[in-house]
Amino acid sequence: MAFPITLIVNGTPQHLVLEDARATILDVLRERLDLTGTKKGCDRGQCGACTVHIGGRRINSCLALAISHDGAEIRTIEGLAVGDALHPVQQAFIENDAFQCGFCTPGQIMSAVALLEEAQTDGDPERIREAMSGNLCRCGAYAGITEAILKAEQRMQPSVQGEAA
Amino acid sequence: MNPFDYTRAGSVAEAVAAGVSPGATFLAAGTNLLDLMKGGVTRPDRLIDITRLPGLDRIETLPDGGSRIGALVRNSDLAHDRDFAKRYPAVAEALLSGASAQLRNAATTGGNVMQRTRCAYFYDTASACNKRDPGAGCDARGGETRLNAILGWSEHCVATHPSDFCVPLVALDAVVEIESAAGRREVPLEAFHQLPGDTPQIETVLSPGELIVAIRLPPAAAVFSGHARYLKVRDRTSYAFAVVSAAAALRLEGGRIAEARVALGGVALKPWRARAAEAVLLGAAPDEAAFRAAAEAALTEARPSGDNAFKIELARRVIRRALTLAAAGTPDRLPALPASPFAVQSGVPAYA
Incomplete structure (x- = not known):
């Protein structure tokens, strides 16, 4: 049985025919669309390496059936930079040593971008760590990741300083 | 993963009609x-996708003052709904202490109630499990039982229900609205999940084809908003299931407890309402002696299901501390670490 679906990936509609209903968003991104920035870590929703945005929300793409998301707008790590201009979170990850091997990094960055859009953490490192607990880093770059998110937050919302209270 | 047929339901009627067939499972x-x-x-033969069902994604305040949460409302949307969190702060705190931000963004209200146990022996298909394979036996007995039950378990199953969300819900007398081809019925959440007995494969009161469409909170549930907390002890600070958790809600009047609600998580195959503890608290001053007596009353029937006797004393302490936090008052804003024993709050002893 074949299932035709459309996914809007980084702004571009992608018309696909799924031969197998078992395919997840993660499978489709990597195997059908060659967007291999999104990583398959545990494939069970535990590590966060597969984090993408669907409808503007960060989710684990390994636990999202593609067929159930017909018509969804998906943003991946490939959709963050504009040409050679990195997203402020990407830039901050480089500047703050927020990765070592890099395998978890696309998921960390997609999670961090969503975290800043959710605007629940107010520059509080403890709230940032809590909100990032769905992204594991086996190299243990957590200190750099928290620092990068703090720096990116300051860079993206300079007016927050002094207005937060 | 086994291959399966896929159907996208366009209406509740269509979903419940399709859900009756053997091997069919609802997908949210x-x-x-x-x-x-x-x-x-x-290994379901057929998934019936209910994510497009209209009208199930709303959080409504009812004319009687109660609230109705559609079955497809996402955990994060409910927790961050300002009005809802203000009325039911322990529910919001429980939601935000569960899973990860990514999972909360996807997971639904109905799905949370329907989630399966995280017993490792249920997950490991090489182990014997009466829930997965009735009559096979239970390898959790004599195994690793840190996350297993101390209340309501049987020789056949010592698993626990893993939900945080359900713990304050059961404390607040939540009601499950269920739809089927035969019409609509309602079941108190407290009676929804089944204790294992000798049929641990039967987990809820749902029959094939029955679908949760909403969870309702009665008007009386909002009277606790000023003194309601959720406390969750887990093996790491975030993104872990409860070893033991408790929801505590108080209504204080003239320095006395006029109404009390207590429920436990991580201790049984259902969210565990501790009515004996509530009875002890009624009319008492909100002090350590009362909280200690309530905690004792809540655990009188507890017994270890393995190497987990520590959970009985842990549950008493979690109840005492949750009550202490509730008595101190709901904070204006949830702590950075929701429901965590490591969230420091002034005026509250670290060891209740």
Whole structure:
């Protein structure tokens, strides 16, 4: 049985025919669309390496059936930079040593971008760590990741300083 | 994962009609279901996708002052709904202490109630499990039982229900609205999940084809908003299931407890309402002696199901501390670490 679906990936509609209903968003991104920035870590929703945005929300793409998301707008790590201009979170990850091997990094960055859009953490490192607990880093770059998110937050919302209270 | 047929339901009527067929399972976000299918723990023949059902994604305040949460409302949307969190702060705190931000963004209200146990022996298809394979035996007995039950368990099953969300809900007398081809019925959440007995494969009161469409909170549930907390002890600070958790809600009047609600998580195969503890608290001053007596009353029937006797004393302490936090008052803003014993709050002893 074949299932035709459309996914809007980084702004571009992608018309696909799924031969197998078992395919997840993660499978489709990597195997059908060659967007291999999104990583398959545990494939069970535990590590966060597969984090993408669907409808503007960060989710684990390994636990999202593609067929159930017909018509969804998906943003991946490939959709963050504009040409050679990195997203402020990407830039901050480089500047703050927020990765070592890099395998978890696309998921960390997609999670961090969503975290800043959710605007629940107010520059509080403890709230940032809590909100990032769905992204594991086996190299243990957590200190750099928290620092990068703090720096990116300051860079993206300079007016927050002094207005937060 | 086994191959399956896929149907996208366009209406509740269509969904419940399709849900009756043997081997059919409803699919919402799939955060638990797909995990189970990937592990070969469950093998549905047919998934009935209910994510497009109209009208089930609303949070409503009812004319009588109660609230109705549609079955497809995402955990994060409910927790961050300002009005809802203000009325039911312990529910919001419990939601935000569960899973990860990514999972909360996907997981639904109905799915949370329907999630399966995280007993490792249920997940491991090489182990014997009466829930997965009735009559096979239970390898959890004599095994690793840190996350297993101390209340309501049987020789056949010592698993626990893993939900945080359900713990304050059961404390607040939540009601489950269920739809089927025969019409609508309602079941108190407290009676929804089944204790294992000798049929641990039967987990809820739902019959094939029955679908949760909403969870309702009665008007009386909002009277606790000023003194309601959720406390969750887990093996790491975030993103872990409860070893033991408790929801505590008080209504204080003239320095006395006029109404009390207590429920436990991580201790039984259902969210565990501690009515004996509530009876002890009624009319008492909100002090350490009363909280200690309530905690004792809540655990009188507890017994270890393995090497987990520590959970009985842990549950008493979690209740005492949750009550202490509730008596101190709901904070204006949730702590950075929701429901965590490491969230420091002034005026509250670290060891209740």
